[in-house]
Amino acid sequence: MSVKKITQLALLTAIALTIFIVELKIPNLVPIPGVKLGLANIVTVYAMYHCTAKETFLIVFARILLGSVFGGNISTIFYSLGGALLCLTGILILRHIVNEKYIWICSIIGAVLHNIGQIIVAVVMMKTTAVIAYLPFLLVFGCISGAFTGACAQMLINRVKNLST
Amino acid sequence: MKIKNVLIITCILIFLVGLIGSLWLIFKSHSQKVQIIQNGEVLYIIELEKSGDETIEIKYQGSKNIIQIDNHKISVIDADCPDKTCVKMGELKSSAAPIVCLPNKLVIKFAETDDIDAEVK
Amino acid sequence: MKKIFPCILIAGMVFLNSCTIQSSIFVTEPKSKSFFAMDTYMTITAYGANAEIALNQAENKIAELEKLWSVTDENSEIYAINHSHGKSIQVSSETAELLDFSLNISEMTSGALDCTMYPILTEWGFTTSNYKIPTDAKINELLENTGYEKINMNGNNITVPKNMQIDMGAVGKGYTGDLIADILRENGIESALLDLGGNIQTIGIKTNGTKWKLGLRSPFDEGLFATLEVSECAVITSGGYERYFVGDDGETYWHILDPKTGKPAHSGLISVTVVGKEGRLCDALSTSIFVMGLDNAVKLWKEFNNFEMILVTDKDEIYLTESIEKNFSLNQMYENLQVEVIQR
Numbered sequence: 001m002s003v004k005k006i007t008q009l010a011l012l013t014a015i016a017l018t019i020f021i022v023e024l025k026i027p028n029l030v031p032i033p034g035v036k037l038g039l040a041n042i043v044t045v046y047a048m049y050h051c052t053a054k055e056t057f058l059i060v061f062a063r064i065l066l067g068s069v070f071g072g073n074i075s076t077i078f079y080s081l082g083g084a085l086l087c088l089t090g091i092l093i094l095r096h097i098v099n100e101k102y103i104w105i106c107s108i109i110g111a112v113l114h115n116i117g118q119i120i121v122a123v124v125m126m127k128t129t130a131v132i133a134y135l136p137f138l139l140v141f142g143c144i145s146g147a148f149t150g151a152c153a154q155m156l157i158n159r160v161k162n163l164s165t
Numbered sequence: 166m167k168i169k170n171v172l173i174i175t176c177i178l179i180f181l182v183g184l185i186g187s188l189w190l191i192f193k194s195h196s197q198k199v200q201i202i203q204n205g206e207v208l209y210i211i212e213l214e215k216s217g218d219e220t221i222e223i224k225y226q227g228s229k230n231i232i233q234i235d236n237h238k239i240s241v242i243d244a245d246c247p248d249k250t251c252v253k254m255g256e257l258k259s260s261a262a263p264i265v266c267l268p269n270k271l272v273i274k275f276a277e278t279d280d281i282d283a284e285v286k
Numbered sequence: 287m288k289k290i291f292p293c294i295l296i297a298g299m300v301f302l303n304s305c306t307i308q309s310s311i312f313v314t315e316p317k318s319k320s321f322f323a324m325d326t327y328m329t330i331t332a333y334g335a336n337a338e339i340a341l342n343q344a345e346n347k348i349a350e351l352e353k354l355w356s357v358t359d360e361n362s363e364i365y366a367i368n369h370s371h372g373k374s375i376q377v378s379s380e381t382a383e384l385l386d387f388s389l390n391i392s393e394m395t396s397g398a399l400d401c402t403m404y405p406i407l408t409e410w411g412f413t414t415s416n417y418k419i420p421t422d423a424k425i426n427e428l429l430e431n432t433g434y435e436k437i438n439m440n441g442n443n444i445t446v447p448k449n450m451q452i453d454m455g456a457v458g459k460g461y462t463g464d465l466i467a468d469i470l471r472e473n474g475i476e477s478a479l480l481d482l483g484g485n486i487q488t489i490g491i492k493t494n495g496t497k498w499k500l501g502l503r504s505p506f507d508e509g510l511f512a513t514l515e516v517s518e519c520a521v522i523t524s525g526g527y528e529r530y531f532v533g534d535d536g537e538t539y540w541h542i543l544d545p546k547t548g549k550p551a552h553s554g555l556i557s558v559t560v561v562g563k564e565g566r567l568c569d570a571l572s573t574s575i576f577v578m579g580l581d582n583a584v585k586l587w588k589e590f591n592n593f594e595m596i597l598v599t600d601k602d603e604i605y606l607t608e609s610i611e612k613n614f615s616l617n618q619m620y621e622n623l624q625v626e627v628i629q630r
Contacts, residue, residue: 032254032262076267097168105172112179122267128202130263130274133190137261139183143176193494281513282492283329285523285559286484286503 009055016043016063017070024071032134035141038111038149040067045091045107045153049100053092060084082121087114100157107150112142190261195275199239199257201232202272213237225269232273239273241266316493317341323348324355324459326483332470333477333493340473344466351462354381357404357413357453364454368404372448374440380465382442384566388457391570392434395586398574400545402432402446404453412541417531419539425548432545460569463487463520467565487520487565497613503527504620505557505598511620512596512604515613520565524572525557525598526550542576553579556600561610562593571595580605584628 020040040063047056064084068077090113094106115138122131201209203225214237221232230251231243241251241264251266263274317337320329323345330344354377356362363377377385388401404413406428411417420428431449438445446452454461459482467487470478478489479498488498497517501510505525514521526540533539544551558576560568571593575583580597587595587607596614597605604625606614611627 032250079267094172098172099169102169102172105169105176108176108179109172122265126202126265126267126270126272127204128272130202130272131265133261133263133274134265136183136186136190139179140187143180143183281499281501281510282479283481283486283498284484284501284503284510285486285514285521286525286528 086117104150108146111146460565463565
């Protein structure tokens, strides 16, 4: 891995982490566990199309790890990890068949997969299927937040086209 | 281009399924029995209609949630987790939205409506 | 153009957020009313736009009917009949209809139901909870002044011989259920559950599209021995467990008396549940079948074909009629009970 690459990844992680921390400060409009905009995933979606699978995993897991340390909520790390794992796996397959122009589609499906992953972890962790009741809500909000982060990522890509390596 | 269309339709379908599911859950009737579950174990079953005002403290590995029953409505009034989503969720209203405290592995939900509507005697 | 896209998304999000937060407004909440009337606790639950108005009308109607039919209220029509000393009394059409119906059931069941048993019920203490076992001589003396066939009805004019007293306990609540159900229907209610102290009457099905699920009280203990799923009908149970006392001789005496002996009916049945379109029929039949016993009940069922029943015998067997078999399920704790289906 070249120094340039490491720097690029570190930069992306830092941006993601910053967005993540800032988003924590935004009061959650919908008081449903697991529902949030997930703005940090703008970086994830971007990385999907500009880095290798391994690099994307690194960025995301570094962000989650540091995010829960800085965010002061280590206990929820498993939910994030479970969601991220399913989401990343899904998008890594999708990125081969979906053009970068339609990145928002990937983003939506990624967000939905993330939510499904979270629910699976929650069912295992809390040892109750009661939390599945949230799945429909999470699907709806996953679509919305996925479309939103996807649109943001699209704009980002359009603007930083010249910068990318 | 075809794949793109298929995927867009998939997204719309997911959205619709979620929407219909949400609506169904919101409109679904529920019992008056509430279960308080922690770590998969049913700690309490409370009949809201018959229960008086009460405050229940539930501890989990050093942290705690304080549950309040006030005028036959149940809510979490205090929790020492960082996000306090369970407190913000307010009163338990529908079976669609159980009160969940992820860090403390606590779930407050309406019992499944396997319950009967009335008793013939 | 590109900037419109995220704008729409944000607008959509804000809209959806407000939807979820206010979602409870859209839920069709049932309107429910509970009150004490006719010596029991009643709960009426109705779904629909007019539910509140309908429930108020229902409660008023019940209070009105209670005033007509109370045995103890000095202003009631039943009280007037019981203190008429053999004179003819003009009553309201509701009371006349109720009495007429009660007399018809008495005919239909060959006297297993008799609305003139009130003095004997009082002698046993079932009306006051001052229980005692009357002597045979006393019962025979009181039996002289019973017999539904001695009641004379001429339109709304009722003549009950001197020293005889009637009470509408066995049909009153069932008839009330019918009248209340009519009031709710007139108000456009398509889904409602009436619980008149354990006498259940349902209108339509539940708003979620499923049938009403009713638990049947076990005659053996405090639990519910079975679940019955019904729509648009009345379900009424009579059982020895409802009101009883244990005498000094260690025997259990319950409040359902055999009009022929003046003593608690021992027909081998300990719980009778009748399901039918009309509450009055279910109410009257549940009592009379308890008195008649299994064999006569089956005959009655085959002859009239307008009700279904679930019978529990003192040998822990359950008999149910074939049409409700599919809606009936034993609860887990009572699975060892033997179930027999009565075929036509």
